[in-house]
Amino acid sequence: MNANNKVMPNSLEAEQAVIASILIDNAVAEEIISHLSADDFYQPANKVILSALHNLNKKGQALDLVTLFSQLTDENNIEKAGGIEYISELVNNVPNAANADKYIEILKEKAILRSLISAGSSISSLGYEVAEDVETLIDKAQNITSSLGDTANIRRFVEPISSILERHQEQLNKIQQENQFGNKDITGVPSGFEALDKLTNGFQKSDLIVTAGRPGMGKTAFGLSVLLNAAQAGKTCAFFSLEMSSESLVKRLISAIAHIGQKTLRTGNFTSDEIERYLEANNVLEKLPIYLDDTPAITVNQIKAKCRKLYNESMLDIIFVDYLQIMGYAKNLQNREQQISEISRSLKGMAKEFNVPVVALAQVNRNVEKSDNKRPRLSDLRESGAIEQDADIIMFLYRDKVYNPDTAYKNVAEIIIEKHRNGEQGTAYVEFNAAYTHFDKDIPVNQKEMEALARSTIKKAKTSTSKKAGSKISYDGEVLE
Secondary structure, three states, X not given: OOOOOXXXXXXXXXXXXXXXXXXXXXXXXXXXXXOOOHHHOOOHHHHHHHHHHHHHHHOOOOOOHHHHHHHHHHXXXXXXXXXXXXXXXXXXXXXXXXXXXXXHHHHHHHHHHHHHHHHHHHHHHHOOOOOXXXXXXXXXXXXXXXXXXXXXXXXXXXXXXXXHHHHHHHHHHHHHHOOHHHOOOOOOEOOOOHHHHHHHOOEOOOOEEEEEEOOOOOHHHHHHHHHHHHHHOOOOEEEEEOOOOHHHHHHHHHHHHHOOOHHHHHHOOOOHHHHHHHHHHHHHHOOXXXXXXXXXXXOHHHHHHHHHHHHHOOOOOEEEEEOHHHOOOOOOOOOHHHHHHHHHHHHHHHHHHHOOOEEEEEEEOOHHHHOOOOOOOHHHEOOHHHHHHHOOEEEEEEEHHHHOOOOOOOOEEEEEEXXXXXXXXXXXXXXXXXXXXXXXXXXXXXXXXXXXXXHOOOOOOOOHHHHOOOOOOEEOOEEOO
């Protein structure tokens, strides 16, 4: 019983049926027992019996009534296991060993319900821990609830390929029926840039897509551009900004749609034509499925909590995070590498749990400034080890204008895919509109010229701003992120 004198969820019949299935069907006994722990059982006698069966299995002995009695005798646990009569009757209590899957499912469900009750009690206790700040306590509570998801996998056996193939065929049939952006090759969330979507087929479900660059390359601008394109394609988007306020993000979006400069939006000095465009942009935006959040130092668990309602209502298609290296993390992690590793792994876990792509913007370290060719590589990604391992796609943003003000490619942005777990690498060329801080559209380029430019030695930045490590770079009066 629990503290409220209520019997904890359990099924004595299911517990006995599972143990009996192990004892009478050696063909599947080892596989069954490998998926069970003492915590899955509620009755103390059955916990003792399972422990003995585990010990027999570790020694490579057969799992049957004779060996079980011998093991329990050696452990002096016959009485704790319910006595000779109880143990002997176990094999008579299973209707059909072939139904072991169902018995285990019942067993696991009851165990999860007990874990849920225990989690509720633990979370209640947190409310009395006055020594810690509220944010830390919320993180602890979210970690407790997140751990329930790990115990919720009640499937006993590994999944047969036949069922996976059936599911794949259903997905393929759905894809073939869809025609997003008039392009049958797009099977994920479209970025809105044809060349990029050709390389990725759209951002795929459960993928972690890391988009990185130095300050001034337009990481936030790129994220918002993809957000806008995806939302206009009918995809529900959640954007978490750890640096900029939601109001600033909205100004960026209005600027992109209305073609009104940031300065005008800040001052409100509109022309009559700009007022019309401003109102129309507001009308467009309020109808789009976009959700913004500007919580500073937000953790992955907090993002999950905020997104879960959308997910439960089947209204979540893609998540954006700006940016990875300034996210919150568990307080007990002092090492920076461990912190980034936890964040990166958790972002990938969130992508899999919600089955949506997660686009995480990230910072590139200063070493790229020292190279002749300023285009980042994987080794330039800050704390890159864990990020490189967890990400399905890593792409870098590069604009030649930032380092070479006199370049012939002032409005060209390169989106360089350096890692693609399930596809090809390559570069997409997009027009960057600095006046509206927006990545507009694909731009036709001479491929050979661009490849030659990429191989050439890039001149060092001429402005003192770009020489300052970690500084923001001003472009045509606009400070870019």
